[in-house]
Amino acid sequence: MNPPPTSPTPPGALTSFWIGETDAWLLAEGKHLRPWQKLGAHTTEMDGVAGTAFAVWAPHARHVGLTGDFNGWQPQPMRFRPECGVWELFVPGAGVGAWYKFDVQGADGRHVMKTDPYARETELPPGNAARVCEPLRAAPAPAATHTRPATPMAIYEVHPGSWKRPEGPHTLPTWDDLATHLVPYAAGLGFTHLELLPVSEHPFYASWGYQPTGLYSPTARHGSPEAFRRFVDAAHAAGLKIILDWVPAHFPADEHALARFDGTALYEHADPREGFHRDWNTLIYNFGRFEVRNFLVGNALFWVEQYGIDGLRVDAVASMLYRDYSRPAGEWIPNRDGGRENYEAIAFLREVHEVLQREAPQATTIAEESTAFPRVTGAVAEGGLGFDHKWNMGWMHDTLAYFSMDPVHRRWHHNKLTFAMMYAWSEDYCLPLSHDEVVHGKGSLLGKMAGDRWQQLANLRALYAWMYAHPGKKLLFMGAELAQPTEWDHDSELPWHLLGDPAHAGVQRLVGDLNQAYRAQPALHARDTDPHSFQWLVVDDAEHSVLAFTRYGQQLEDTVVVIANLTPMVRHGYRVGLPHAGRWQERLNTDSTHYGGSNVGNHGNVLAEDVPLHGQHWSAAFTLPPLAVLWLKPESTRT
Template sequence: MTPPLSVRWIGDTDAWLLAEGKHLRPWQKLGAHPVTLDGRDGVAFAVWAPNARQVLLLGDFNGWQAQPLALLPGCGVWEVFVPGAAVGHWYKFAVEGADGVWRHKTDPCARETELPPGNAARVCEPLRPPPATGAPAPTDRAPMAIYEVHVGSWRRPGGPHTLPTWDDLARELVPYAAGLGFTHLELLPVSEHPFYGSWGYQPTGLYAPTARYGRPDGFRRFVDAAHAAGLKIILDWVPAHFPADEHALARFDGTALYEHADPREGFHRDWNTLIYNWGRHEVRNYLVGNALFWIEQYGIDGLRVDAVASMLYRDYSRPAGEWVPNKDGGRENYEAIAFLREVHEVLQREAPQAVTIAEESTAFPRVTGAVADGGLGFDHKWNMGWMHDTLAYFAEDPVHRRWHHQRMTFSMMYAWSEDYVLPLSHDEVVHGKGSLLGKMAGDPWQQRANLRALYAWMYAHPGKKLLFMGAELAQPTEWNHDAELPWHLLGDPAHAGVQALVRDLNRLYRERPALHARDTDPHSFQWLVVDDADQSVLAFMRWGHRREDSTVVIANLTPVVREGYRIGLPHEGHWLECLNTDSAHYGGGNVGNGGSLQAEPQALHGQAWSAPLTLPPLGVIWLRPQ
């Protein structure tokens, strides 16, 4: 039995803040913390379990013998200080629930855990102090080209059955992504999760980087390596739901503590997971604190919030009569909306440099609007409509594309309603959907040409960019999380050419201010050719702040070469063909305009100048003034 302390680990102020759900950094008190109390070195343990009858601590520091924790009145937190316990020791909680059932539980605030079936938590080094001041908020004028990665299946240097370590990824993934010109790495969730096949989207340890890839200090080295290479790190973050594994959050104290008791509110049929009770302020505090934790403790640059649509609507994926309306009888989830706004209020105050991105697939208004103006506060939102329409178009045989022309133009009807990211993500290459290359119409040559055109169209279209790993290889097969990417494809010039195109697209996207500097300004975009459905030709202008920044984009989405196709141009003089997806360098047929052309004083498409072009088959070209 531990002797009583004259000084508690959790003082009255912290206890009150935890009870009210207002503790800005709850992880500073909950969990396991190496400290000195009453002149003794040891570890303070604290866990929230308000309805538990008893909570016991088990660890290798006491031979896994039960040691009771004391309940702090009013806040539902149990605590104990163990002299002699230290960094590196393993521990669990044994919780006698309100239902009289004993359960072994992993610490919800553990910063390192072991994989199943052990599920113990490890005492970690003391926390880093919060930064004195936050860095300035990012600007929408900066380019954002995201390489989305599942770290377990990107590359496996230890062999096909060995997962990479964070140090492997720092050595290989970081220079690879930086060398291709991406600005950001987005990692599928790295919080601890019991089932590898969930790709991290069913996390149980929100504060712990998964042990599959090494220790937390290895993850920190990876983040530091990315920053040193000029890459920013975005983490997929999952505050929508959690799995029902008994060792984790489910019925933590014998009651529905983190989740809703009513399955109509607390159970996801699609994923067989439990839904957080965002109306409970302690649960909200746990999650809001977690968002800040990754940014402050690991230097993460942003969070992509998963499954936002499932949070916003009480009837999400539920038939009539099997969901609970809000207090006004509607379907909107007021508690989830309040939670998302609180996350952004805290981050904008404490970590304004961090960006947030919503995976939100509905027309919910003002997802990227400011909280003060009634929005949810996200910086960006995935443009799922653009993705669905564009992929559906490219799947059509070119002979039929004239009847689907509007799929390529409709996105400009709403492009300015939110601050969008254009995602060609992991979701499009799983569950029998095949690969991006496999979605393209035509024979193998036409499929690769279509894929190159798709990428050039995306990089020129308003919105930030996201490509899932393997897209740059023109991977012909669906993504397999149990194997590394098919790197051998780079031995084929046709596939290496697609990778070369992605590298050049990233470079030109960063170099051409017209393609990013006014991304949310409707005056930065102008259609030149929008109605030539019969020939499946589209052309538009992207305007920068200066005349020389302007970029003209022309797409010919049939396999027919168009000779002498005249396009209106905004300036006189010499224009350079700065990109041609049919270049032999990318695996194309080298049809084009010899690298440059001269504007002629012949008005067309609302412009005073124009020029006749040769449009390559299933190709996209970019022009810029010399």
């Protein structure tokens, strides 16, 4: 780094430094645990004078001026701190609510108005100014040691702008609207978590937040940071945890934001073979630069500490792990060993988890990772990346492919439903039916199902019951519970009118019952990563497209047996082995008229007979409803 000479003290400014020696050293080393406490804008008192301290990292800039509504938007020279590459200025009298920007003359000589990377509130385009916010919350005391509790996780994934628009079709909901309507809705349906598509500020609404420019700012589209905090608090009060989609994989090239921030490739790589994603026309963070890692690691901790966020789902992890991601030969740079793995990104992800698990061990992390990269959910100390859960993209692709087939062909593709159990214990998985499956011409989940409309609805109900019984955490994107027939549209709210149709209302009722039963039955969540908690009963009846398995809890009486008949044929007298004697209750039947089905079943229960089958001492003859899934429990169990 070749910094400019130390700037003189700006006229009229105080001589005290905002960035002390220790902070300067930590920032220079990229080891400042909470860099947002010194960078950005902070109301404070210096030498007995109240005002706001501003600080921005721009080590190669020739000059940086602070401009805002407190100085008539006339650039005011900032003071350069060469030991850490930061420019700082204290402005007496500037307070909460003031708007500002940085006028950066870069190493290339150009003047560009930049938004503060550490802004906690920013203006929407075209303004893009940052706002001085209320003082930061004190860092809470760390919780207990990081663990993965054996508790249910049923996630409702939401795009805040298009869930419901109570003020009209062209008005986005506020955080207070969402606290009033979304929180009780999700809690009432029995979900345990709300996952929000990225809320960090982003200039392009149609990016859904996946091209963020303000990583420390909740988007102003839904209100103030204080309103977002009220939303999180309301969710917690209702028993819901909040997961945010977090995007350290890439950022847009908008001139007002991080791109060439000081006239050089500061946050990104200079070489497009390392620093540009052609898939998204976005830039890639330089994970090998410790100040950039500090910016990102600090951001992960910021959301947890400052807003009480319970978890982060990290987007596009695969694009971070591989240098040749979506690149043809000759258009990527190998690592130091000549391979394709991105060692710097791997080190960054491990550092994120080391910090979170030490400073905020209550936080959960989930990886959207679509390759066979090993030990994504392995402990960092054991060579893993440290995530708590990983999206099971293989399960999702195979399962949706199966349910999209005409049942007459399913016998030839039986393995699409069984193959996931070959690797189910290799990671701690989450089963995602996410927004990615209902966009870009893919249609809706209902539209993917085979058959006429009755069969499509039956298939969809069976799919949900199959997913909720299968090992792995659960995720549904909003609208799935309505059996939405059209692809998700971010420019309008969900088609709530569908609930006037009993068939669609029945699907919503089923999702609520699945959530409640999933949470109530320890066998369906308490041993999700234990291979001894699962046993196939019927795995090879491809001819009839019937499958059955057992989920075991800690106690034998917690056992749940799941049977699926994935053809439109009713099967009478179909015998399945059972792990207990006595009477078994039909606790869930997706063909119930309660859910819009034809009400074929077993009159609520079956009696296990002393007829060994499927490796069990007992069995029972079932009536299997068409395109349906049954859940059964021993009658003595009252939960």
